[in-house]
Amino acid sequence: MIAVIMAGGSGTRFWPFSRNNRPKQLLKIVGDTSMLQMTVDRLKKINTVQDVFIVTRADLADTIKAEITGVDPENIIIEPSGKNTAPCIGLSALQISKIQSDAVMGVFPADHLIVGHKKFEKAINTAKHIARKKDALVTIGLKPTFPSTGYGYIQIDADSDVDHLDAYTVKVFAEKPHLSLAKKFIASGDFLWNSGIFVWKADTFLNKVEKHMPDLHVQLNKINNKLDKKENFKSIWEAINPESIDYGIMEKSEDVYLIKAEFDWSDLGSWNTVYEYMPKNDAGNAIRGDGVVYDGKNNFIQSDKQLTAIVGLDNIVVVNTDDATLVIPKDRVEDVKDLVEQLKIQKREKLL
Amino acid sequence: MIAVIMAGGSGTRFWPFSRNNRPKQLLKIVGDTSMLQMTVDRLKKINTVQDVFIVTRADLADTIKAEITGVDPENIIIEPSGKNTAPCIGLSALQISKIQSDAVMGVFPADHLIVGHKKFEKAINTAKHIARKKDALVTIGLKPTFPSTGYGYIQIDADSDVDHLDAYTVKVFAEKPHLSLAKKFIASGDFLWNSGIFVWKADTFLNKVEKHMPDLHVQLNKINNKLDKKENFKSIWEAINPESIDYGIMEKSEDVYLIKAEFDWSDLGSWNTVYEYMPKNDAGNAIRGDGVVYDGKNNFIQSDKQLTAIVGLDNIVVVNTDDATLVIPKDRVEDVKDLVEQLKIQKREKLL
Numbered sequence: 060m061i062a063v064i065m066a067g068g069s070g071t072r073f074w075p076f077s078r079n080n081r082p083k084q085l086l087k088i089v090g091d092t093s094m095l096q097m098t099v100d101r102l103k104k105i106n107t108v109q110d111v112f113i114v115t116r117a118d119l120a121d122t123i124k125a126e127i128t129g130v131d132p133e134n135i136i137i138e139p140s141g142k143n144t145a146p147c148i149g150l151s152a153l154q155i156s157k158i159q160s161d162a163v164m165g166v167f168p169a170d171h172l173i174v175g176h177k178k179f180e181k182a183i184n185t186a187k188h189i190a191r192k193k194d195a196l197v198t199i200g201l202k203p204t205f206p207s208t209g210y211g212y213i214q215i216d217a218d219s220d221v222d223h224l225d226a227y228t229v230k231v232f233a234e235k236p237h238l239s240l241a242k243k244f245i246a247s248g249d250f251l252w253n254s255g256i257f258v259w260k261a262d263t264f265l266n267k268v269e270k271h272m273p274d275l276h277v278q279l280n281k282i283n284n285k286l287d288k289k290e291n292f293k294s295i296w297e298a299i300n301p302e303s304i305d306y307g308i309m310e311k312s313e314d315v316y317l318i319k320a321e322f323d324w325s326d327l328g329s330w331n332t333v334y335e336y337m338p339k340n341d342a343g344n345a346i347r348g349d350g351v352v353y354d355g356k357n358n359f360i361q362s363d364k365q366l367t368a369i370v371g372l373d374n375i376v377v378v379n380t381d382d383a384t385l386v387i388p389k390d391r392v393e394d395v396k397d398l399v400e401q402l403k404i405q406k407r408e409k410l411l
Numbered sequence: 412m413i414a415v416i417m418a419g420g421s422g423t424r425f426w427p428f429s430r431n432n433r434p435k436q437l438l439k440i441v442g443d444t445s446m447l448q449m450t451v452d453r454l455k456k457i458n459t460v461q462d463v464f465i466v467t468r469a470d471l472a473d474t475i476k477a478e479i480t481g482v483d484p485e486n487i488i489i490e491p492s493g494k495n496t497a498p499c500i501g502l503s504a505l506q507i508s509k510i511q512s513d514a515v516m517g518v519f520p521a522d523h524l525i526v527g528h529k530k531f532e533k534a535i536n537t538a539k540h541i542a543r544k545k546d547a548l549v550t551i552g553l554k555p556t557f558p559s560t561g562y563g564y565i566q567i568d569a570d571s572d573v574d575h576l577d578a579y580t581v582k583v584f585a586e587k588p589h590l591s592l593a594k595k596f597i598a599s600g601d602f603l604w605n606s607g608i609f610v611w612k613a614d615t616f617l618n619k620v621e622k623h624m625p626d627l628h629v630q631l632n633k634i635n636n637k638l639d640k641k642e643n644f645k646s647i648w649e650a651i652n653p654e655s656i657d658y659g660i661m662e663k664s665e666d667v668y669l670i671k672a673e674f675d676w677s678d679l680g681s682w683n684t685v686y687e688y689m690p691k692n693d694a695g696n697a698i699r700g701d702g703v704v705y706d707g708k709n710n711f712i713q714s715d716k717q718l719t720a721i722v723g724l725d726n727i728v729v730v731n732t733d734d735a736t737l738v739i740p741k742d743r744v745e746d747v748k749d750l751v752e753q754l755k756i757q758k759r760e761k762l763l
Contacts, residue, residue, distance in 0.1 A: 075718075075720075351750070351753065351754075353746070353749060353750045353753060354743075354746065354749075362736070365732075365733070365734045365735055365736060366427075366734065366735040366736070366759070366762055367735075367736045367738070368427075368735065368736065368737050368738070368739075368750055369738045369739070370737070370738070370739040370740075370743055370746050370747065370749075370750050371739055371740050371743035371746060372727075372738060372739070372740060375724075375738065377736070377738055379736050380717075381717070382717045382718065383717055383718040383719075383720065384714070384717060384718070384719045384720065384729070384731050384736055385720050385722070386719070386720070386721045386722070386724060386727065386729055386738050387720075387721070387722040387723055387724070388722075388723050388724060391706075391722055391723035394705070394706065394722050394723060395722065397705060397706075397722075398703070398705045398720055398722050401703065401705060402703075407718070410718055
């Protein structure tokens, strides 16, 4: 199997820690290694993974080559611009099928937290087995541990388990639900969290693109010709319509399998989620860097550059970098995006 | 009249903006000038003020000489260490009586806000007149505008007005009251705020020291001898017991007069008080430096070095300096002192 890590994201939810040129996957959000390096290291520990590729934005490629160890610089696939996941994975499938026409490829987000390596490895290897055996699209689903409204869900046919491998046929993909629906999903027992990890043969995937995204298929063929001639494919790429893999392919395909996994997983989608995974003191305060909380509980401080002091406040996130400081309640962290929009309008380029 | 500005304070209530070597009087707390410079400028505009002296801590003298314009470097009186206001004023009175034996001296805090110069000037000149005419201790009292629990009060004999000058004899000095008592003070009409401004002849004051603080009197005489011989008086000074002018002299003296003044006055005792005097936007947010508030009201940001962003919070003070950031609710700002105590215990010397 060849692993492809999608590292082109440009999220603003970790501003001011994350920036355009230093998105979440390049940050040490938890622990002492960047999320991307953690992902590389995790995949290289799986013995069925022959090689690891990274697909990313052009403007991040040099930073990734400089900072990430264990990936051949030639294995950095460059998207001329962000076109969401379907074109990104299509480009990766093209490149991988050139190396090995019947290769199984695994597609992995670059910025998720995964704890429990044996369970992870087992799920990936089962996915690889099913992808080859069934010539199908395979995804990894996580057994939900709480009624999250922040994750997508996938409903399986619970009676369809292939060879008792916890490999099921998929009935439906469901977007982020409201709390009441999320609770029903959990209660039903046949809804799993969508991990965003996919495993399939490169040619299986490209056939699905031909069937469900014919425009993209044509564009990828043109790009393939350019690649063969080692020519620049930017102008073709720029004409591609952005589309997600879930909407463009997964939801439309019939033979999709899901491997039910139980490793501890989080997309670390916000400071609030990161807080959950941080070590905390007796008052529930999580402090990364230099911070002090006086008469306050359940706060989160990220402060590498200077002392951050919170007095008399609970449930606050303070993120302190060398040129910007954010103060926000934990239950409002999603609104960082709106703040960043404001800064864009104000043309505060250096802070973006 | 010779003005003496007491600029030896070392308050921690404006941490992290204020530090040991840069206390409030040296900060641009409101406006573009330091509190001490504002005080100097205010006094020099009074035509009966012949000269301005500053009495301060040894470790602040060089900074004051470098930063404050309009005061002769020879007019900087140095206290070897902080001994509260009674010894400080005693030392100043000694020095001034050497220059002019029957001089009237005015004693002024270095870090108070005063708005309404004509009313201020009138009160000072009346105080000077009474100090000389009655050979008495004179203080300036402010007509209270709200039942403050943060200020000391002075009760006057409302029937005692001297020559219709709003100059009254003092009945009692009252410490910071609880709210219910403060309301009674206001309702009574004969309680005024204690401004901490005093006017008297130097020799009148030194006679009061002899009467009410005999130990200090002896020590000041010894210091006087040292001064005559241009010898160091540090060892005598260090033996002095710290004492406030209010407790040591004012409350014990019988012939104390108060000039009732109506200029707008604040001791700017905390960030909360400073907020009251700051210009604010429509949402009541006061921002000094680079700050943005998204969906929040009545916040205060002090941020010279970097952008400070508050999202989804009301009534918060954020003070951002180049090595420390404080986040505290407006109604808890008094507790900054406790935080600074903690930093002392933790030996965070660079941050103190």
